Amino acid sequence: MKPARIVAVAALAAAVGTGSAACSSSSGSAAPGSGGGGTVTIGESTTLSGSIAELGQSGLQGVQLAADDLNAHGGLLGHKVTVVSADDAATPATGAANVRSMILNDHVVAVFGPVSSAVAAAEEPVAAEYQVPIFFHTSNDISLLGKGFTQYAFQVVPNTVMESRAAADYLAAQSGGKQITVATFAPAYSFGYDTVSGFLQALKDLHVSYKLVAQQFPPLEATSISTYLSRIVTAHPDYLFNAQFGGDLVTFTKQAAGYGLFTKTKVIAMYDSPVLSALGSSAPAGAIGFDRAPFWAMPGLSSFSSQFHAKYGAWPSEWAVLGYTAVQTWAYGVEKAHSFTGSSVSAALPGATVPTIRGDITIRACDHQAEIPEYVGTVASSADSTYGMTLWNPSVFTAPFSTIDYSCAQMQALRG
Amino acid sequence: MSTFIIDAVGALSTAGTLFIVSAGLTLVFGAMRLINIAHGSFYMYGAFLVTTIGAASAGLRFWLAVVAGCLAVGLIGTAVEVGVMRRIYNSEHLTQLIATFGLFLIFADLALKFWGNSSRTVTAPAAVDGRLSLGGATFPEYDLVIIGFAAVVGVSLWALLQRSAFGWRIQAAVEDPEALQASGVNLRLLRTGVFALGAVLAGLAGAIVTPQVAVAPGMDSAIIVSAFIVAIIGGLGSVAGAALGALIIGTAETIGTVVAPSWASTFIYLAMIIVLVLRPAGLLGIPERAR
Numbered sequence: 001m002k003p004a005r006i007v008a009v010a011a012l013a014a015a016v017g018t019g020s021a022a023c024s025s026s027s028g029s030a031a032p033g034s035g036g037g038g039t040v041t042i043g044e045s046t047t048l049s050g051s052i053a054e055l056g057q058s059g060l061q062g063v064q065l066a067a068d069d070l071n072a073h074g075g076l077l078g079h080k081v082t083v084v085s086a087d088d089a090a091t092p093a094t095g096a097a098n099v100r101s102m103i104l105n106d107h108v109v110a111v112f113g114p115v116s117s118a119v120a121a122a123e124e125p126v127a128a129e130y131q132v133p134i135f136f137h138t139s140n141d142i143s144l145l146g147k148g149f150t151q152y153a154f155q156v157v158p159n160t161v162m163e164s165r166a167a168a169d170y171l172a173a174q175s176g177g178k179q180i181t182v183a184t185f186a187p188a189y190s191f192g193y194d195t196v197s198g199f200l201q202a203l204k205d206l207h208v209s210y211k212l213v214a215q216q217f218p219p220l221e222a223t224s225i226s227t228y229l230s231r232i233v234t235a236h237p238d239y240l241f242n243a244q245f246g247g248d249l250v251t252f253t254k255q256a257a258g259y260g261l262f263t264k265t266k267v268i269a270m271y272d273s274p275v276l277s278a279l280g281s282s283a284p285a286g287a288i289g290f291d292r293a294p295f296w297a298m299p300g301l302s303s304f305s306s307q308f309h310a311k312y313g314a315w316p317s318e319w320a321v322l323g324y325t326a327v328q329t330w331a332y333g334v335e336k337a338h339s340f341t342g343s344s345v346s347a348a349l350p351g352a353t354v355p356t357i358r359g360d361i362t363i364r365a366c367d368h369q370a371e372i373p374e375y376v377g378t379v380a381s382s383a384d385s386t387y388g389m390t391l392w393n394p395s396v397f398t399a400p401f402s403t404i405d406y407s408c409a410q411m412q413a414l415r416g
Numbered sequence: 417m418s419t420f421i422i423d424a425v426g427a428l429s430t431a432g433t434l435f436i437v438s439a440g441l442t443l444v445f446g447a448m449r450l451i452n453i454a455h456g457s458f459y460m461y462g463a464f465l466v467t468t469i470g471a472a473s474a475g476l477r478f479w480l481a482v483v484a485g486c487l488a489v490g491l492i493g494t495a496v497e498v499g500v501m502r503r504i505y506n507s508e509h510l511t512q513l514i515a516t517f518g519l520f521l522i523f524a525d526l527a528l529k530f531w532g533n534s535s536r537t538v539t540a541p542a543a544v545d546g547r548l549s550l551g552g553a554t555f556p557e558y559d560l561v562i563i564g565f566a567a568v569v570g571v572s573l574w575a576l577l578q579r580s581a582f583g584w585r586i587q588a589a590v591e592d593p594e595a596l597q598a599s600g601v602n603l604r605l606l607r608t609g610v611f612a613l614g615a616v617l618a619g620l621a622g623a624i625v626t627p628q629v630a631v632a633p634g635m636d637s638a639i640i641v642s643a644f645i646v647a648i649i650g651g652l653g654s655v656a657g658a659a660l661g662a663l664i665i666g667t668a669e670t671i672g673t674v675v676a677p678s679w680a681s682t683f684i685y686l687a688m689i690i691v692l693v694l695r696p697a698g699l700l701g702i703p704e705r706a707r
Contacts, residue, residue, distance in 0.1 A: 049524065051634020053533040188681050216673060219681040221638035223629045224433050226426030226559065227669045228680065233554075234419045247535045250630030254537065258556025258628070259422075260547050278535035278630060 040079040040340055042067065042327070043102035045095055045123065046113035046138070048087035051221050051247055054274060055115045055319045059138050060085055061312055062323025063112050066331075076331055077338065088114050092122035099123045103130045109340040110135065110330045112323065117141035117160075117191060121148055128152045131342040133333070133349075137326035138319055140292075141191065142198075142406070145367040146414030152346045154363060156326045156370040158292050161406055164195050164243075166374035166399035167268050167290050168202030171239060173397075174266075174288075179209045183232050183265075185252065186243035188217035195243040213237050221248060225255055233259045242269035250278045262287060271379050274317045276390050283390035285381035293318035293325075293358060294375050296387060297396040304357045315387055321358065328356045329363065329370070366408035371401040418552035423670050429559040431666030432566030433625055437639055438646035438658040439573060440617030446653030447586045447610040450501060451509050453516040456640030457523035458615045462489050462622030463631045464527060467536040470626075478541050482623040486616050493615025497608045505607070524636060533633055540627035558627055565624050566662075569617065573655050586610060645684060649691045651701020660699055664691075 044063045046056035060083075067081040075081060084106045088095035095114050102108040103126075111127050111134040114120055120139035127134035128150035136144055136155045140163070145155050158166070171180075184199065186192030196215070203210055214235035216228040229252075232240060240261070244252055249269055256262065262284045271289030273296070291297075295305045295316050304324065308316040316324075330345065332354040337344035351365035362371045376399060377392030384391045406414070441455045462485050470481030496519060504515050539545065544557045577583035585606055588596040597603045622635070629635075646665055650657025668687040672680030697703040 049528060049533075049633065051632055051638070053528070053633055054535065057533050188678070193678070215677050217678050217680065221634055222681075223625055223635065223638060224430040226429045227423070227666065227673055230419075230422040230426040230555075230670075231673045231677070234422055247630035247632040247634070250535050250537060251628070254628050254630075255556065258547060258558060260554050274534065278537055280537060280539075282537060282539065 038075075038079050039082055040076065041082050041084055041106050041108045042110045042112065042330070043099070043106060043108035044083060044085040044112045044323075045088050045098035045102065045119075046085070047090045047115040047119075048085070050090055052090060052115050054246060055138055055317075056087075056113070058274070058317045058319035059113065059115070059323035061308070062137075062316065062320035062325075063327050065308060065311060065320070066324040066327035070327070070331055076334055077340070079340075081331075084108065088116075088119050090116050090119065092116075092119050095119035096122040096126050099126045099134070100130075103127075103132050108132065109334075109342065110345070112137060112326050112330075114139055117144060120144050124148050124150055124153050131346075133330065133342050133346045135326040135330055137322040141194065142414070145369055146411055147416065149367060149411075149415055151368075152342060154326075154329065154346075154349060154368045154370070156329055156361070156372070157322050158372060158374045159369065159405065160191065160195050161198050162374050162399075162401070162404040163270075163290060163292070164198035164241075165202040165404040166376055167241060167288070168199055168206055168208070169399050169404065170288060170290075170376040170397050171203070171241075171268065172206040172208045175208055175210075175239075177209070179211070180238045181213045181236070182210045183212070183214040183216075183235055183237035183240045184243070185216050185218070185228070185232060185240060187220045187248060189220060192217060192243050196241065199241050199243075218248075223251065225252060229255055229259060229261070232256075232265075233261055237265050240265050240267045242267060245270045245272075246275065247278075249275050253279055253284055254282060257282065257284065271392075272318055273315060273387075273389065273391065274319075276379065279390070281390075283379055285379055285390075287379045288376065289379055289392055290374060290376045291318055292374065293321040293372075294377070294392070294396070295321060296384070296391050297375055297377065298358055300359050301357055315389075325356045325358060325361070325370075329354050329361075364408070367411045369405060369411075371405075373401055374399045374404060421551050421553035422555055425553075425555045425559050425563075427663075427666035427670045428563045429666075430669065431662040432562040433621055434642055434646045434665055435566045435659050435662035436569050436621040436624075437618055438643040438650070438662060439569060439655050440614035440621075441643050442647040442650065442653055442655060442658045443573070443617070444611055444614040445647070446655070447589060448501075448505055448607055449509075449590070450505060450611075451512050451516065452501075452614070453513060453640060454496065454519040454523060455516075455614065455618050455643065456636035456638075457520050457527075458489050458493060458618035459622040459639050459643075460527060460633075460636040461492060461523065462486060462619030463626050463629070463635060464531050464536070464622075465489065465619070466623045466626045467538055467631050468531070470538055475541055478538065478627075481538075482620070485623040486619045489619025489622075490612045490616040493612045493619075494608055496615070497611035501611055502604065502607065520636065520640075524633065527636075528633055531633075535630035535632040537630060538626040545627070556628075562624060562628075565620070569620070570655075570659050577655060582606075582609075642684070645688050648698055648701075649688055651695075651698025653702070654698065654700040657698055657700035 086098040117139040140157045142159045184196045186196045218225045218228040268288040272291040295301045333345040333349040337348040353362045377396040465485035466481045646661040650661030668683040672683030
């Protein structure tokens with residue numbers, strides 16, 4: 001076999017292997033679907049294996065817990081809710097196949113997930129084809145409700161524009177009108193490029209006086225990023241905006257600390273509870289974190305957090321909070337429509353204000369984006385005694401939805 | 417000057433990890449003509465085992481965990497060779513790829529069962545966990561540890577393959593296995609030893625990078641493509657080629673970060689394409705038909 005062919009097969013194997021190690025379908029409890037025996041089935045198609053499985057597994061826990069809670073209170077419209085789940089292997093084609101199979105074989109009445117926005121983009125038209133509502137609770141690309149909008153798609157997670165604008169808002173307040181130098185660091189794929197681009201645009205919109213001194217885009221899941229880090233270090237930026245997440249951000253933090261980056265540069269990144277927990281004593285005190293739903297900074301979540309901890313032995317990540325919220329949103333739509341029919345539920349939700357564990361959230365009528373904030377804070381210097389891990393300092397900045405998302409007119413323009 | 421030093425240390429550190437992983441890959445191919453996708457699994461298991469054995473301790477226990485992790489991966493490699501590999505040595509490369517890809521998936525699934533899907537971290541021993549300043553440049557001390565390990569592995573492998581009876585037997589096993597067996601050498605045992613050594617090298621690479629990375633599922637697939645690219649640039653079967661390939665990758669990536677940051681990661685593929693066009697068997701490789 002020629003060398004080039006070996007690399008091609010190895011790359012293919014690795015690409016498939018990234019997520020397909022456990023490419024099997026599982027369920028909280030198998031159920032026939034909406035028709036049989038007073039049960040109704042919902043589906044969670046997400047990434048359950050590979051490097052981003054932590055996000056998918058956590059989201060699934062939130063979805064499962066929400067279904068359990070619905071059942072504990074008598075079910076929904078008298079039906080017990082069961083959850084079927086499947087691993088999308090972080091692959092769009094697999095995600096689309098999962099959704100089709102869930103609808104046709106499991107007769108799911110709603111779909112939840114996935115982690116990857118590319119997978120979400122592939123699943124969205126399938127759900128629309130069968131008129132089944134789909135709730136994105138982790139994938140958050142702005143295009144899902146922009147160019148790819150369908151009346152069956154809902155997003156209960158801050159989108160990519162909201163996230164980068166919230167970070168820019170916080171930075172604008174921190175800079176105090178002074179000239180600052182900025183560098184960016186992001187994974188080398190569409191999410192990374194889009195998020196960085198959104199962040200820089202937001203700085204311009206906020207009239208922050210900045211000079212861009214370095215930009216680097218390491219590959220996703222790279223274990224050695226020294227070559228990329230060295231370029232950032234030698235540029236001596238005042239602020240570094242990092243769009244990495246999960247394990248990649250952990251790796252960045254461990255290696256960047258070795259260069260003394262955190263002593264000279266303020267790093268802004270998604271320092272959420274899973275990342276801070278993994279970092280342990282290596283958590284970068286003073287760095288700026290953003291989080292989509294930090295359980296410790298949202299007073300309304302204390303009961304849910306305790307319940308989650310009792311069941312799973314861990315505190316809920318934002319992925320679990322958002323998964324739970326997604327099921328609550330769907331359940332509200334079902335009750336309002338008094339029907340499980342996809343078209344009825346999808347018609348009931350736009351403009352509705354939904355009571356959830358995180359408080360009331362409104363589903364914006366024009367694009368089905370949940371009107372929720374993004375949270376920004378500073379990583380604390382010691383572990384929180386209640387939760388046993390390093391989190392943020394108490395003063396958390398809540399970036400309101402109205403200031404960080406695109407307007408309806410802008411979303412309309414995105415659809416072309 | 418400081419920029420050059422930081423870049424050089426960064427490139428050498430990247431190259432060091434890649435060399436140790438790909439040395440095992442290329443060693444196994446060189447001795448047995450076996451293409452092993454599951455080599456990435458050995459790398460990941462080396463890392464996970466250190467997080468389990470070494471836990472959060474940062475002292476001597478870390479080094480003991482590295483040694484124990486490597487040995488454990490060597491045992492796993494031995495079991496894999498005895499149970500699976502020795503049955504497919506004479507198969508086509510495509511059959512080997514499919515079989516080892518199956519193992520790769522099984523190992524990934526088992527890792528999820530044993531270690532879960534959360535990221536884990538390990539703290540380096542305090543003696544090598546600081547920062548070093550040289551010529552106005554500051555870089556992680558631990559980068560030098562990785563570079564040092566790579567150098568020791570390189571010299572040791574050279575000595576083993578060029579200056580020991582074991583190395584001569586490996587070469588003879590490739591060129592004339594029947595004659596070697598007729599001379600009283602246990603060919604099966606020799607192949608098991610080489611495969612286990614390859615697994616140990618992958619495990620070692622995974623173990624020593626733990627203080628600098630998030631140890632999590634997916635490490636296997638992330639490393640295997642890079643390891644193959646390094647091995648192929650250097651020439652599959654050539655350990656010296658793997659060292660050269662790793663240096664080229666480290667350098668190409670560094671140049672990429674300077675010239676075109678948005679495309680830096682594609683520079684390694686560009687380097688591979690250029691080498692394959694000019695020397696299809698790799699820089700120090702020998703075409704299979706010429707063997």
